[in-house]
Amino acid sequence: MIRMTTVRFAAAQFYSGTDVAENIALTVRWLRAAAEAGAQVVVTPENSNRVRDFTDRAGAWQHAETLDGAYVTGVRRACADLGIAAAVGVDLRGEHEPDVHICSVLIGSDGEILKVHRKHIFWDYEYTLFVPGTEPVEAVDTPFGRVGLLMCADGIVPEVPRLLALDGAQVLLNSLNSRGPDEHRLHVPQRALENRVWHVSANTVGGPADAYPWMGGSQIVDPDGETHAAAAEMGEEMVFADVELERADDKVAPGRGDLFAVRRPDLYGELTWDVADVPAAAMYGPAGEMPSHLVAVAPLQVSWFHNREWTVTRAIGQIAYAASRSIQLGVLPEMFCFERGEVARDPREAARVSAEVLQRLRDAARQYRLHVVANLVESDGDALYSTAWLIGPDGGDLLRYRRAHLDDADATWAVPGDDIAVAQTRIGRIGLMIGTEVWLPEMARLLTLEGAEIIAHPTDWDRAEAATTAAVQRTEENRVHLVSSTRLDNAAGLGSQVVESDEFVPGQPIALMRFPTAWTCRHGFEEQMRVELDLRGSNSKVQGHHLDPVATRQPDLYRAFTRPHTK
Structure with a gap:
């Protein structure tokens, strides 16, 4: 019998406004709540550092973070103080102005940066403001398992989650900024099921009362597609679940066999x-x-x-x-x-x-x-x-x-x-x-x-x-x-x-x-x-x-x- 390594993961859903200092304090409150609940890792929504109220690349650059900026530094300090790891969504400046990347920054419980993922696939308007990442899609070994980072529209298409799973990811950490019901009802469970991995997603929720609100629905799904914890579609909330890491190493699905062994790489050129x-x-x-x-x-x-x-x-x-x-x-x-x-x-x-x-x-x-x-x-x-x-x-x-x-x-x-x-x-x-x-x-x-x-x-x-x-x-x-x-x-x-x-x-x-x-x-x-x-319909490949x-x-x-x- 395989002995399971169990790690408690949490997903915090909230809405970040325009004040970065307030957003740091908001994020830290959720980190503290997760630590008090016994979580070892917490995932926050995309652009937790600041709401996107800008409309051009210059505005994106002006309001973006750097890895040594106030938001990332504040979260790193909190992770070290609380002894908790976090995958936080942050818009980060690129090497050249006005390039900005949508990023997930994985921070260890000692405050060190373990991995930065630059979002590869954007949702519609994001192509007018940001630059896609082009680095290889790779999982990372951590004290809390082998994990893969992705962000929202990265999971609308199959390649990013599939590559992470093929690279041995046991848990996908997904920071969302979604206004639609498709993430928690379709993409998140499906990427867990087809890759037989755990999937932890944290979405933005709410927002201005007179605007189209973000959808919430943060959740933790297991390799069989069962939801272990789910937040509501309205209201700030944190959910957590105990993740048995080794379950994701077993790629055998009942009746379907080994989902990775059945693949035909020789046909996929x-x-x-x-x-x-x-x-x-x-x-x-x-x-x-x-x-x-x-x-x-x-x-x-x-x-x-x-x-x-x-x-x-x-x-x-x-x-x-x-x-x-x-x-x-x-x-x-x-x-x-x-x-x-x-x-x-x-x-x-x-x-x-x-x-x-x-x-x-x-x-x-x-x-x-x-x-x-x-x-x-x-x-x-x-x-x-x-x-x-x-x-x-x-x-x-x-x-x-x-x-x-x-x-x-x-x-x-x-x-x-x-x-x-x-x-x-x-x-x-x-x-x-x-x-x-x-x-x-x-x-x-x-x-x-x-x-x-x-x-x-x-x-x-x-x-x-x-x-x-x-x-x-x-x-x-x-x-x-x-x-x-x-x-x-x-x-x-x-x-x-x-x-x-x-x-x-x-x-x-x-x-x-x-x-x-x-x-x-x-x-x-x-x-x-x-x-x-x-x-x-099938000759119109655009979604927006x-x-x-x-x-x-x-x-x-x-x-x-x-x-x-x-x-």
């Missing part, structure tokens, strides 16, 4: 290409003059029931019904025509059956002039694959994807595939992924870089968060439409889902900028949900006036994605 060299480069920024291009899609929510012939007949009935509703793309669930566990019991027989079913689906697609996606068992010599086919309206195969990342169930019988690709079709560019691959940020990112406008996803939800956070996150961070069709008997008890990449327009509610619309089916019904997706979460990547820092996995 494109993640390191220059942002100008990937097919998606033509899609950066707003959609511009692109005309509206509507594509009617539907999860064809049917899976094994009663017997195979009944199930396949119902699937063909779904295709016929979809055609009558002018649907152009229908997606069937993961291994839809097999009883649960049947494939693993006799995969060779499953491959034989799959070949027959696939031909019937091709015939139906041709008869009803529909694009159809199906996941079945493929035999190629001695090898067996979990394969998804994109069948065209002429009955031909437009794309064959052999699942590259195998979960525990598929790994007992299947061989992983070696290609990740996107098909150009008459209705748009379509990429494929299967089942629990939704948990891997690399998968949807690669399809996006290849220019996918729609990702079709036969699945079998393993837990509720696969739909409510992972699938939503994949659309949010890539600005790509996602059509997930799930089995009727899935473990999560949820229906199929279509997540729409909402095109940014001025005045759009902030929730839709960073928390896209999801259309859901009822669980357990042979339901067919028709959704019209506008491809303008300035943030493009695909174009703002820094691939020269991403070599760790392609390194072979080691225990």
Whole structure:
């Protein structure tokens, strides 16, 4: 049995005004409260040193701190006096005026600076005031575990938290300055879940009564995605939890296997290409003059029931019904025509059956002039694959994807595939992924870089968060439409889902900028949900006036994605 090292972490949420001396005193009060609660480490919000009431770079420089400035010095002194470590959000001057970085400064319990992280990804207006950090993304060893620093929009995209986790971070310390609900409802739990790390987030709260208030919701989430402590969305507050560090060293998720061992670094080279060299480069920024291009899609929510012939007949009935509703793309669930566990019991027989079913689906697609996606068992010599086919309206195969990342169930019988690709079709560019691959940020990112406008996803939800956070996150961070069709008997008890990449327009509610619309089916019904997706949405990569979460990547820092996995 592994003995757990337990450290108490705290997150303090508050609002800093314009008076730096008052902000120092405010921060110190929270440090003292954390120490009195027995915490060894406390995280404070982004720009705890001073509210951003300036509107240009000159103002940012004027009001920014230095590492030997009053705010940082005051906090360092308090950490040493109280014997507590802190990750504090501070806007720091760069080497040259008027450059200012948004920073997290990690201070040890002796008052020494352990690490400075310069925020890499900004939220919208911040691009007009600050300069992104360009240093390597690395975790740091401390007396309270191996930790990684990130800040707010760094967690809107997958790369920064993923790189920290790959570098061995056990705990992510995240200073936020968010006005939206997406941080504590989506990004914070998802980054903990997909990386199996602890995640401590501290957000600003409140603010001027006549302004759009900051959202609060500071929280501490464990590697299983469970929230151990959460602050309210209104009011200054501190929360704390006892963090068992070694839990983050175990990357095995029930049913999904080792989330890091299942990665395919040999396929991830494109993640390191220059942002100008990937097919998606033509899609950066707003959609511009692109005309509206509507594509009617539907999860064809049917899976094994009663017997195979009944199930396949119902699937063909779904295709016929979809055609009558002018649907152009229908997606069937993961291994839809097999009883649960049947494939693993006799995969060779499953491959034989799959070949027959696939031909019937091709015939139906041709008869009803529909694009159809199906996941079945493929035999190629001695090898067996979990394969998804994109069948065209002429009955031909437009794309064959052999699942590259195998979960525990598929790994007992299947061989992983070696290609990740996107098909150009008459209705748009379509990429494929299967089942629990939704948990891997690399998968949807690669399809996006290849220019996918729609990702079709036969699945079998393993837990509720696969739909409510992972699938939503994949659309949010890539600005790509996602059509997930799930089995009727899935473990999560949820229906199929279509997540729409909402095109940014001025005045759009902030929730839709960073928390896209999801259309859901009822669980357990042979339901067919028709959704019209506008491809303008997936060709508009901006989340606001300035943030493009695909174009703002820094691939020269991403070599760790392609390194072979080691225990």
